[in-house]
Amino acid sequence: MLFHVRMDVHLPHDLPPTEAAEILAREKAYSQELQHSGKWRHIWRLAGQYANYSIFDVRDNEELHAILSGLPLFKFMDIEVAPLLRHPSSIRDSDA
Numbered sequence: 001m002l003f004h005v006r007m008d009v010h011l012p013h014d015l016p017p018t019e020a021a022e023i024l025a026r027e028k029a030y031s032q033e034l035q036h037s038g039k040w041r042h043i044w045r046l047a048g049q050y051a052n053y054s055i056f057d058v059r060d061n062e063e064l065h066a067i068l069s070g071l072p073l074f075k076f077m078d079i080e081v082a083p084l085l086r087h088p089s090s091i092r093d094s095d096a
């Protein structure tokens, strides 16, 4: 199943820089591992915002929830999820 996900990050201003750097490094590794696996299909930065639009390709809602709640930045994020399905007017043969 495909999901469109928006993540807005709100790092606390008083988070010690070393702690922030450690969380961001873990976040990057976690994200890149899921991108290599094909589950995190796309990630795009929203210009001018500490936010991204991502596309996930996962088995079901439960797997998406497990992935999102496992994000090292999860507690600092607002997340919006939209389930996707093929549009009947799409000219593409697949969603690849």
Ligand SMILES: O=C(O)C[C@H]1C=CC(=O)O1
Pocket (backbone or CB within 6 Å): 007, 009, 027, 028, 031, 043, 050, 051, 052, 073
């Ligand atoms: O920077 C972000 O948008 C938040 C987060 C999502 C993946 C990642 O590496 O960081």
